[in-house]
Amino acid sequence: MKKVSIVISAYNEEGNVAELHKELDKELKNVKNVTFEIIFVDDGSKDGTLKAVEKLQRKDKRVKIVQLKRNFGHEIAMTAGMDYAKGDAVIFMDADLQHPPVYIPRMIKAWQDGAEIVVTKRVDNVATSKFYKFCAKSFYWVLNMLSDTKIPASMPDFRLIDRKYVDFLKGFNEQDRLFRGLLSWIMPNDKVVVIDFVAPERFSGKTKYNFVKSLQLAINSITQFSVRPLHLATYLGIAGGALSMLLAVYVVIERYVRHNPTPGYATIVAAVGLIGAVQLVTLGIIGEYIGKIHMEVKKRPLYLADYIEAKDKEEKTKEKK
Ligand code: UDP
Ligand code: MG
8 A cells, every 4th residue: 555654844833733633634534545654843843842743643653753953944844854754655734734734635636646746836825915925926036037947936835746756856965955946956847736725824823934034045045046146246247347448438538538627536436336335245145155065065964853653662863964
């Protein structure tokens, strides 16, 4: 019989995990001829999330726990869950019920009918404001303009991936990772099924993505999939050089042809300001990339985790290279 792993990343979700498990249990009963494991990845939660999932494990042996030793972030949490998953397919979902379990039987059906990747498309998200949606849309526009790997907007981390592609994904060892980007990179053209859904409000608690975290994610997404911003320095340099030459020609003509010397003070201040700003921006961009190289070359383990299974209460500490 085929097995499906459900990977749920949870950071401070004590108010959500029991309700999610209840809904999951209800839905999974409708799926025949498949066994399940439900992997909760506790991403270093500071609240009672771990206790809550341990309680679930005591009554449901399908529950496995990957306990990360500190908060490593959502992308790494999903990676850790994927590493421990043993299923023939892996379903990724959030812990806050914004990825409704009711779609899971449909995802599995599509997989059983031959789909290798089942993605969901969020046709609406009732929890986000118009302004946030506008920012997200603009961000994906910029990202896709800059990057060769096209990442569709409104494609959340709620998806099913066949073992074949899970193994491909496990081959990516970069520290800085954006799952939806990696998935676009490997995605087959056929055998992908898209399921539309409307994301409800979180069941309990608050979003973990504040403005700074979202901005950092946006910058990371661009630097991971594109080096085009680095070309900006070259283009700005060429444009700045051309402007300076024009200005020089103008000043010479004013001075020697029209005998009308221009006072240099204002021009110099403007030029120095402009050049200074351009240099800072380009140095910042180069710095972002050098920072990434610095972090990647160390090849540190992606995370440190304990794996807790119900059966034999076995705990293993695993480091992933
Ligand atoms: N999450 C995580 N580690 C983090 C931040 C978030 O595992 O450092 C989990 C979180 O518990 C949730 C999912 O990632 O299950 C998505 O986070 P959230 O709901 O805060 O994001 P939003 O839906 O608001 O974009
Ligand atoms: Mg959420």
